[in-house]
Amino acid sequence: EADIYQTPRYLVIGTGKKITLECSQTMGHDKMYWYQQDPGMELHLIHYSYGVNSTEKGDLSSESTVSRIRTEHFPLTLESARPSHTSQYLCASSAGYGYTFGSGTRLTVV
């Protein structure tokens, strides 16, 4: 039973489009994270939040932006998608001990 939800699971869009990847969790976790995962498997932290109105950039520079207006919701937005944004995006949340991951959004920009 998933307590953290990502939508859509798959998305194919054209270059230049604006997109928002949704992530919601029902566990009341303060900490939330976005990872980008390339086909080579490694996870790269691109954004994180430790609570409402708190967002930080991660280790990997990303052209995406995030917001945290509600505890349960941590959407990621790309203002103008490019083929280089093609990747899998994983959302996670934590209460401090271990992360719970969503199923991911596989994004393809054509």
Place this chain on the structure above:
Amino acid sequence: GEDVEQSLFLSVREGDSSVINCTYTDSSSTYLYWYKQEPGAGLQLLTYIFSNMDMKQDQRLTVLLNKKDKHLSLRIADTQTGDSAIYFCAVLYNNNDMRFGAGTRLTVKP
């Protein structure tokens, strides 16, 4: 730095034991985790060990921690084809920073 390293590939025969190894550099770890990722899915928490423990066993899974050598391993007994996946080692540090390894792709051959 807080690096976590794993070998990228492991291939075993069905019924054999699999051992996936992980090393980390920073000794201020609190919890250490093993996650499993199946194709097209997010990361699923398999097991974890607290940093003051040496070993933890959970059915077919055995986690060994050598804190002196900063070495963590995951042993899967009687490996099955359904165990084929990518396995991520992760280390949670005192500052609540979680670091992931690059993942080990386990292939189980019939």
